Structure formats: structure tokens, C-alpha cells
Amino acid sequence: MDCTQRLLKYVVIRTPSDEESTSVPSSACQFELAWQLHRELFTMGITDVKVDTDCYLYAHIPPTPGYEQCPKIGFIAHLDTVSDFCDHRITPVIHEDYNGRELPLGDSGRVLSPEMFPHLKDLAGRTLITGDGTTILGADDKAGVAEIMTMAERILEEEIPHGPVSIAFTPDEEIGMGASHFNLEAFGADFAYTVDGDTEGEIQYENFNACKAEFVIRGVNVHPGSAKDIMVNAALVASEINSMLPAGETPRDTEGYEGFYHLTDMHGDVAEAVIRYIIRDHSAEHFAERKEVLRRIEKELNKKYGRGTVSLTLTDQYLNMSEIISGCMHLIHNAEEACRRCGVTPLILPIRGGTDGAQLSFKGLPCPNLGTGGHGYHGPYEHITSEGMEAACSVLLELVKLYANGCPRPTAELPDPAAQ
Numbered sequence: 028m029d030c031t032q033r034l035l036k037y038v039v040i041r042t043p044s045d046e047e048s049t050s051v052p053s054s055a056c057q058f059e060l061a062w063q064l065h066r067e068l069f070t071m072g073i074t075d076v077k078v079d080t081d082c083y084l085y086a087h088i089p090p091t092p093g094y095e096q097c098p099k100i101g102f103i104a105h106l107d108t109v110s111d112f113c114d115h116r117i118t119p120v121i122h123e124d125y126n127g128r129e130l131p132l133g134d135s136g137r138v139l140s141p142e143m144f145p146h147l148k149d150l151a152g153r154t155l156i157t158g159d160g161t162t163i164l165g166a167d168d169k170a171g172v173a174e175i176m177t178m179a180e181r182i183l184e185e186e187i188p189h190g191p192v193s194i195a196f197t198p199d200e201e202i203g204m205g206a207s208h209f210n211l212e213a214f215g216a217d218f219a220y221t222v223d224g225d226t227e228g229e230i231q232y233e234n235f236n237a238c239k240a241e242f243v244i245r246g247v248n249v250h251p252g253s254a255k256d257i258m259v260n261a262a263l264v265a266s267e268i269n270s271m272l273p274a275g276e277t278p279r280d281t282e283g284y285e286g287f288y289h290l291t292d293m294h295g296d297v298a299e300a301v302i303r304y305i306i307r308d309h310s311a312e313h314f315a316e317r318k319e320v321l322r323r324i325e326k327e328l329n330k331k332y333g334r335g336t337v338s339l340t341l342t343d344q345y346l347n348m349s350e351i352i353s354g355c356m357h358l359i360h361n362a363e364e365a366c367r368r369c370g371v372t373p374l375i376l377p378i379r380g381g382t383d384g385a386q387l388s389f390k391g392l393p394c395p396n397l398g399t400g401g402h403g404y405h406g407p408y409e410h411i412t413s414e415g416m417e418a419a420c421s422v423l424l425e426l427v428k429l430y431a432n433g434c435p436r437p438t439a440e441l442p443d444p445a446a447q
């Protein structure tokens with residue numbers, strides 16, 4: 028079975044995760060896909076496969092005899108999708124020999140256009156897969172699942188010599204919980220790749236450092252007629268806080284490695300106000316400086332309006348995994364080499380967000396992210412090509428071969444083509 032056939036089979040099993048839920052997994056529907064994959068892996072001949080009570084699937088492809096000492100490599104994708112645009116049946120539509128131009132999505136009135144997605148022109152001649160314009164497609168991350176499953180099948184069918192290969196499919200990535208109940212011991216790999224990026228060839232290992240900031244402002248409310256030098260209007264102080272931030276450092280104004288302060292919520296009245304931000308920066312140093320700017324604002328305003336007027340709470344969310352990956356750059360160099368061997372241009376891009384891989388890296392499983400071939404995630408314009416998926420799958424297979432090459436070897440001498 029190829030990646031496209033698998034994707035089409037998996038996307039019709041709807042698996043939206045549920046942000047409101049407190050159970051694990053957040054939605055029971057994710058078990059349906061997990062057990063489906065369990066059956067398929069078992070049928071392929073992979074008997075070491077289990078789905079745990081938290082809906083994590085772990086599978087192991089035992090090494091080819093003589094390759095037991097190779098590095099233990101793993102691949103991870105997520106079972107869930109976003110819940111937006113996922114409230115009814117997903118109907119994938121296949122457009123063979125796509126012409127690279129505007130494409131109406133079913134009867135939805137929505138049009139997939141090169142104006143919105145300039146890369147569409149480069150997809151001309153390929154087999155394009157979309158939804159019908161009323162739902163997501165679900166290629167995020169069922170394309171990753173399909174590519175890992177196809178990789179596993181090819182390793183076995185083509186008897187490709189390989190070291191120990193671990194596979195995991197996780198629930199609840201879209202609500203930020205994919206790494207929370209991940210069992211590193213059950214997974215049993217030295218390092219892994221999440222297969223959850225966009226275009227094929229993408230290799231990501233630098234994500235944001237991230238925290239949340241909340242200012243609570245307590246005002247002094249008196250009659251406005253006799254308020255001179257007495258009243259402290261909390262809502263006005265909230266807007267003063269925002270005006271004290273450097274201009275032009277918002278998501279709208281930044282790209283690449285530029286960080287930002289993102290105002291996410293602001294409400295209040297004279298008596299009390301709350302203003303919330305998320306803070307993002309790739310550089311640990313700049314990230315620390317941004318937090319310092321906020322602390323200084325708190326201090327200055329308390330000096331101006333009286334102690335206890337403003338109280339700031341900073342909550343760390345995740346850190347840039349490059350700190351960890353820099354100690355095992357063979358993961359990146361081998362991914363680049365795998366791309367080149369498949370005729371795919373490697374694209375190393377910073378992630379303007381976080382990934383499960385970032386959390387896993389800090390838990391002890393270094394875990395960069397690879398592209399799946401998909402685009403336009405999290406909305407009705409999501410699309411992917413059969414050719415992109417096959418290329419992404421070939422990259423995974425090449426990685427397995429690279430890590431099996433020349434085994435056994437001590438782990439201190441992991442293959443690093445860049446060093447050769």
C-alpha cells in the first residue's frame with residue numbers, strides 16, 4: 028500500500044482532540060485510529076506493538092541480524108487533528124495532474140489559490156489531495172502516520188538491512204499534550220524524528236523559547252469628579268503597559284528568527300484589569316531580556332501608582348530544542364544527506380512555535396521534526412501531494428539506511444556525513 032492509499036484510509040477516521048477535556052486521551056475517537064494502526068502493523072509482521080491506556084501506540088521493528096548494535100532510531104507522528112473544521116465527515120478529493128492554478132474546493136465556495144499559497148504553482152503536474160472545502164483534510168498529521176507506516180512496510184518487504192527501529196503514534200498533540208504521557212522506556216530509542224512538518228525536505232530543530240505573562244492591575248475607584256491624583260484606572264494602566272513595550276515586536280511584524288510579545292487578551296474596568304501576553308524568542312538571551320522588560324514595567328508602574336497596583340506572573344511553557352540537538356547534530360546532517368539521496372532539497376527552517384519534539388528533547392529523547400509534504404494546515408485549505416508524501420517516506424527510509432550503514436559501531440562514532 029502506498030502513502031496516498033493510507034492517508035485516504037486514515038483521514039476518514041475523525042480524531043479531533045478536545046481542548047476542554049481533562050481525560051487522557053482528550054477524545055476517545057483517537058483509539059479507533061490507534062487500534063487500526065495496531066492491526067495493520069501486526070498484519071505486516073510487526074508483533075511487538077501495543078496501545079496503552081493513554082492511547083499511545085509503541086511498535087518496534089527488530090534489527091536485521093548483525094545490526095543489533097546500530098543506534099536505536101525512532102519515528103513519531105500524532106493521531107489527533109485540530110477540532111476546528113472537523114465537526115462532520117471528511118471527504119478527501121483527489122485532483123490528478125493538478126494544473127497549478129486556482130482550484131474550487133467542492134461546493135464550499137472556497138478556492139485554493141496560488142495567491143494565498145504561492146507554492147501551488149510548483150505542484151503542477153502532481154496528484155493533489157484536498158478536503159471538500161468544508162473541513163480540514165487531516166494530513167496533519169495523518170500524512171506523517173501514513174509515511175511511517177509505509178516506511179515500516181517497505182523495510183520489511185524489501186528486506187532493507189536496519190538497526191532497531193521504534194515507532195510511536197501519540198494522541199493530543201494539537202492541544203499541546205502529545206509529549207505529556209510519552210513513555211520513553213516503552214519507546215526505547217536513542218533519538219527520534221517527529222514527522223509532522225510541512226513541505227518535504229523540511230528539517231526543523233530550532234523552536235521558540237516560550238512563556239506566558241499575565242499582568243493583574245488593581246485600580247483605585249473614586250468619583251471621577253474628585254479623582255485628581257487619587258484615581259488609578261486599572262484599564263488605563265493596562266493600556267499603558269502595552270504602550271511601554273517596544274513597537275514592532277508583534278507576530279504581525281516579525282518573521283524568521285525574530286521574537287515577539289503577543290497580546291492575547293485584555294479586559295477590565297476602573298477597578299481591575301488583566302492583560303495577557305505570550306512571549307516568544309529563539310535566542311535564550313533575548314528571551315531572558317524580554318522577561319526582564321516585563322519585570323521592569325511592573326516595577327516602574329508600581330513606583331508610579333503605588334505598591335501592589337500591578338502584579339506580573341511569568342509562566343514558562345517550552346524551550347528551544349536546539350540547545351539539546353546541538354549535542355547530536357548527526358541527526359540534522361543525516362537528515363540533510365537522506366534528502367539529497369532522494370533528490371529532495373533539504374530545507375532547514377526555524378519553527379515559529381513549539382513541537383512535541385522540543386518537549387521530548389528536554390526529557391532526554393533528542394527529536395527534530397521532518398516535513399510530510401503537507402501545506403495549509405489547521406483549516407479548510409489544507410492540501411498535500413502524493414509525490415510529496417512518497418518523497419517524505421523515502422527520506423525516512425534513507426535515514427534508516429544511514430543509521431544502519433557500517434554497523435556495528437560505538438555510539439560515539441555516529442555517522443555524520445558532514446564530518447566526512
Ligand SMILES: [Zn+2]
Nearest residue numbers: 167168200223
Ligand atoms: Zn501536526
